Amino acid sequence: MAENNQANIAVVGATGAVGEKIVNILEDKDFPVGELKLLSSKRSAGKKVMFNNQELTVEEAEPESFNNIDVALFSAGGSVSKKLAPEAVKRGAVVVDNTSAYRMDENVPLVVPEVNASDLQSHNGIIANPNCSTIQMVAALKPIKEAFGLERVIVSTYQAVSGAGNEANDELENQTRQYLNNEEMTAELLPVKGDEKHYPIAFNALPQIDVFQENGYTFEEMKMINESKKILHAHNLPVAATCVRLPFFTSHAESVYVDVEKGGLNVEDIWNVLREADGVTLQDDPSTQTYPTPLSATNKEDVFVGRVRKDLDHDKGFHLWVVSDNLIKGAAWNTIQIAEHLIENKWL
Incomplete structure (x- = not known):
């Protein structure tokens, strides 16, 4: 030392x-x-x-x-x-x-x-x-798991291009310029640099992050599935992921559905444990349109959670919106x- x-x-x-x-x-x-x-x-x-x-x-x-x-x-x-x-x-x-x-x-x-x-x-x-998308999800899930248990997790991500590096940021800038000038967009990097096909990311959504595995999931999706289980010490927890790249520069957003073990809970119960969680900031007030966005989370250290809702058909089901800067906390x-x-x- x-x-x-x-x-x-x-x-x-x-x-x-x-x-x-x-x-x-x-x-x-x-x-x-x-x-x-x-x-x-x-x-x-x-x-x-x-x-x-x-x-x-x-x-x-x-x-x-x-x-x-x-x-x-x-x-x-x-x-x-x-x-x-x-x-x-x-x-x-x-x-x-x-x-x-x-x-x-x-x-x-x-x-x-x-x-x-x-x-x-x-x-x-x-x-x-x-993985960046795993970090923010497990930070939000840990307090819920400790308080109420977890039976299932389903996540869909909305990920920034900076997750693919500085080159991807440059490609988004160039394609945006080309699109606005009515030029053909050139795509040489995304969704995966080493893959055969490349698609424009500007004004688009790419449901592929990293290479496809034999089971039809991408490597990014399998990272989220396997890493979450390891970090949470929950190797039998069912986790499913769909990872999507969107045309903004920084911060990943995630729609997360969880089934908890304890029944009879309401949104306030979830809010209360998230308010006390280390590294998590709750931003959730529908009456004032308060919720996190990729722009509002950029250059901040915390994981931000909003849009907490109880599922309308499953008593133990809850939906969350989780956002964090993928280059900072991620x-x-x-x-x-x-x-x-x-x-x-x-x-x-």
């Missing part, structure tokens, strides 16, 4: 959409950083980044980059994490990985601090940050919260 309870931090993928947010939050939160090392691909190495009034040079990520590093925050793609995370651990760092590389590894904790922070104690050097802030818990509890 660096002196005075400070930690030497490495950010891998420092020039990407999430990496940039991580660096900004470390500075804004006055995180106890001893040395900060910014790492990237060879292509981005050499870029200059300001941090705490100091100009830092981004370096190419190599195994030796992690010498004398306490916590390494990875957000550079699964292949990079697979290659370099073990090297970082070998050199004494604890890795918080923001990719899907280790999420379902039974030896790797998958953590949303407001939900299952105690799982951090069992880490073996690598901790996984969940990625960078959750990653940093994990690092904070590790340092504060001396779990490094």
Whole structure:
């Protein structure tokens, strides 16, 4: 550890959409950083980044980059994490990985601090940050599960293009311009860069996020299903997901249906537990049209919940509208919260 309870931090993928947010939050939160090392691909190495009034040079990520590093925050793609995370651990760092590389590894904790922070104690050097759409849903579900039990979850997502990176933001901008100028829209990235077909996202909705699996669900949908069960310690909980990309830049929204175990509840019962939940803000007043939106949640740390309704046909059924900034709570802030818990509890 660096002196005075400070930690030497490495950010891998420092020039990407999430990496940039991580660096900004470390500075804004006055995180106890001893040395900060910014790492990237060879292509981005050499870029200059300001941090705490100091100009830092981004370096190419190599195994030796992690010498004398306490916590390494990875957000550079699964292949990079697979290659370099073990090297970082070998050199004494604890890795918080923001990719899907280790999420379902039974030896790797998958953590949303407001939900299952105690799982951090069992880490073996690598901790996984969940998928952005999973994080906000389980943050809203945890207090409901604790108070009333959960029997079933069905979620439909409305996800921002920034979930696919800075390139996707650029593609949305370009296509919007083309559409408004009556030009043909060029699509080269979404729904999945490596897939055969690409569709415009501007003025459109794409019911595919990530590649299709053999069961007809996309990888994003399976992430939500499997990760939710792991985080909530509810491996037999039925979860179904449909994930859709929409043409806005930031914050994911979700329509979530739950069946609770306890009968005879009303909306106020759900409101009461959400009001007390860590990291959750209730914004729900139909009389004043109060509810969260992607724009209102942008650049905020909390998960916002509104439109809570009791199902009209099922006594134990409730509907919720859940919104959160996918780059903040859905990625960078959750990653940093994990690092904070590790340092504060001396779990490094």
